[in-house]
Amino acid sequence: MSKRDLKKYISELNKEQLEEQIVELYDKFKEVKVYYDFVFNPKENNLVKEAKLKITNEYYPVRGKKPKMRRSTAQKFIKHFILLGVDYYIVADIMLYNLEIAQALSSEKEIKLEAFFKSMLNSFQQAISYIIEKGILEDFKSRVVAIQEETNTQEWINKQEFNNIIERFNY
Numbered sequence: 797m798s799k800r801d802l803k804k805y806i807s808e809l810n811k812e813q814l815e816e817q818i819v820e821l822y823d824k825f826k827e828v829k830v831y832y833d834f835v836f837n838p839k840e841n842n843l844v845k846e847a848k849l850k851i852t853n854e855y856y857p858v859r860g861k862k863p864k865m866r867r868s869t870a871q872k873f874i875k876h877f878i879l880l881g882v883d884y885y886i887v888a889d890i891m892l893y894n895l896e897i898a899q900a901l902s903s904e905k906e907i908k909l910e911a912f913f914k915s916m917l918n919s920f921q922q923a924i925s926y927i928i929e930k931g932i933l934e935d936f937k938s939r940v941v942a943i944q945e946e947t948n949t950q951e952w953i954n955k956q957e958f959n960n961i962i963e964r965f966n967y
């Protein structure tokens with residue numbers, strides 16, 4: 797069904813039928829429930845705390861011996877927040893937090909996995925693109941530069957790529 801057909805169908809429904817359909821969607825589909833729960837009671841602070849806790853657990857696990865260091869955990873939250881329409885500043889904060897916590901672990905423990913560094917570079921590129929797209933670069937400039945400088949301090953294998961990203965934006 798096209799969007800046009802959907803609009804036509806909806807316009808033919810009376811108010812009660814439309815209300816019934818929305819309630820049915822709410823009951824049947826978890827995504828619809830999550831969306832409406834967020835719209836009517838955002839609790840962004842709770843979402844941020846939960847996201848940061850789970851991201852931290854990827855690098856500093858409460859249980860288990862070895863950090864999993866999965867970028868996908870942060871990516872799921874970022875995608876979910878963008879889908880819900882969470883404030884740009886919160887999304888950018890989560891993006892940068894993921895990099896900062898990964899660097900904290902890297903400063904304490906030598907990481908030899910090339911995939912880790914490639915993943916962090918991808919996260920950095922995504923964060924920079926998002927922050928520039930939303931026009932909030934000045935608000936996050938100090939954190940972005942700190943992340944880039946930390947790659948140099950820790951001698952990351954791809955530090956030059958981080959430097960190149962920063963140089964393109966004339967810091």
